[in-house]
Amino acid sequence: MEEFEASASAKKTKTIYISTVISIAMVLLMVGLLGLILVHARKLSNYVKENIVLNVYVDDVAKETDIFQLQKQLGVNPQIKQTQYVPKEIAARNLQKDLGEDAIKFLGYNVLPSSIDIYMKAEYANNANITKLKAQLLKNPLVKEVRYQESMVDMMNKNIYSISIVVLSFAGIFLIVSIALINNTISLAIYSQRFLIKSMQLVGATKSFIRWPFVGFALLHGLLGGFIAIILLVGLLYLGYREIPDLVLLKNYTEFGIIFLGIIGLGMFISGFSTFLAVNKFLRLKLYDLYR
The missing domain is CATH 3.30.70.3040 (Alpha-Beta Plaits)
Structure with missing residues (x-):
């Protein structure tokens, strides 16, 4: 019976971790897409300006x-x-x-x-x-x-400025929403482990001893989520270049590399920091508060 319960608990934990990685990957995919749109929009703007x-x-x-x-x-x-x-x-x-x-x-x-x-x-x-x-x-x-064409130059610069403001505002809002989504996903995952956290604390484990394994797994999940997002982004880029060949003119591997590293870094940072805060929250709770 105990072996069955342990197996069921391990399977549940594994399912939670997989869903967490997938959730992180999907959010990072959207962040990466927005980053690629910003890069291509800037390069397209420069391309148009430099062809006047x-x-x-x-x-x-x-x-x-x-x-x-x-x-x-x-x-x-x-x-x-x-x-x-x-x-x-x-x-x-x-x-x-x-x-x-x-x-x-x-x-x-x-x-x-x-x-x-x-x-x-x-x-x-x-x-x-x-x-x-x-x-x-x-x-x-x-x-x-x-x-x-003086009028065209003036109109083009005004339109590019307006579009840049809108896109950057949208990017800022989306980044905040993305951080909140990843934070909520990880908080729910840690919530399912609250009794394990409190049990370890009751038997004398220090806070850092309890905290760092969770943070370590969170960093790994952020890394995996980032790699999955990058693989999907590369696939979308390939489809985009195949459907719109002219986009090849805007290709810049250095900028793509910076975006991909940023995705991995963002995923690991948000995942690790959110886990750190969530574990600390349950470490501070009293035992009877875990049932609320």
């Missing part, structure tokens, strides 16, 4: 060597990510592709000027910096005109 084109049209009489020299000067500007020289012949071909007709053949000559396309770094891709750069460029005698 500032067209610098040069004078028709400008020599190509002078244009290359101007391009070289622009290339060392810390605000500029890259530049691209577009001769008037290539500009004409590009226009023909866009229109589907040969405008040069219709007009009889090439009216398009040569240009240097400038792509700004993400942190400088705003109207204030671009306006300053535009004013500097117009002082150069080689530059005839500078164009860019």
